[in-house]
Amino acid sequence: MSTLELRAARVRYGPLEALHGVRLAAPAPGLTVLVGRNGSGRTTALRALAGTVPLSGGAVVWNGTDVTRVPAHERARRGLCFVPDRQAVFGSLTVRENLELARARGGFAPALDAYPELAPLLGRRAGTLSGGEQRMLALSRALLARAGTVLVDEPTQGMSPSVAARTYGLLRGLDACVVVAEQRLPPGLRERGGRAVTVVYELRRGEVVFAGEPGELPDGGPLAAPPARG
Template sequence: MAVAVELRGVRVRYGLLEALHGVDLACPAGRVTVLLGRNGSGRTTVLRALAGDVPVSAGQVLREGRDVTALDAHRRAAAGSAYVPAERGVFGSLTVAQNLALSGDAPVDRWFPELARLLHRRADTLSGGEQQMVAVGRALAARPRLLLLDEPGRGLAPAVAARLHGALFELAAAGRTVVLAEQAPLPSLQRAAVVHVLRRGRVAFSGEPSELGPAGGAGGADRTGLSL
């Protein structure tokens, strides 16, 4: 499979703390890639490095084989990527309709019909789950070539999260590349092409979802059932 985006030997530091220790991972084009790991494992930092939201102290970030390490988040977004953080992904002073309009005519009724009654509400008056639907819906509407999502199901009801994951697979089937981070394996993500399990800033396992067993190759199961 062709590779859409890749980290090669990437290190990221936050002050004196090194969050990624020479990470190598690849995300296939036109497929869904899942990053798994507990809080502090490095999942979010991987997404931020791919998005250009944090500088790397060593290594390379490649986009379709081209070195984009020096490109900031604005230029990577202009080249067709979108990053949705786990929190604060909306413009609170704008209404739901205004937030969604930033990416064009979002099909709210298809992805998140729950938002239809909230279109005239300010985003900062919504619940956490409702704000998450707005942020993810805006990114989906933009139809980016590369979509990066940090725990997109956070605060969503299981049925809504499963519907969202279905939309992500539809996006991938249309040729887009999706990379998302979650804390644990989810049944609705079993069709993902690749799973990367992170532990303490390193890749502990890379493979297909079916290879993640209760005592899988990543070094023993924790209480969540995720091999870490």
């Protein structure tokens, strides 16, 4: 089974260390969820996997190969798709143009099958869409890329509950290593279902404090609490 791993990863922002020797492994195919409150390090961990922030210690290992020094654009060329929480679409281009740029081959009908809400918006500039619509477009681009590894920061931000549930169904159905960062465990992931493995890591102050299956989390525990603000 292939994996994407952080091994004793450390990341510094100036004098502050955001990750303190984090270890995690995301299987493929499968869904891995990094959860934690603001400032926990979950987004930094995702960016370290993507290569958009450098490590100050430790390693990133992808399918058994150390890619710590491989730049983000080269990881993308090798099949890693990263969808950040902001500026994940080309705002000056239309929805249609965004989808055309993302497609690996063939048309972009699969994107509209996944998110039919985008069909009447094809001629609109992506920068004029609502937050939820932009997330749908960003996820559609990731689906069209057919990447073997997909990293998404807050995939359902701004989406309605029904669209969010559909989105997680799509992510769990991908034949890929999928890693997402969320403030708390998304509804519905505690139940077993489908062939995709779901692994959860909770981060707190730059360290992993829980690793396991969603069903192992205690009801009403820290991951079920409303996210912190500010």
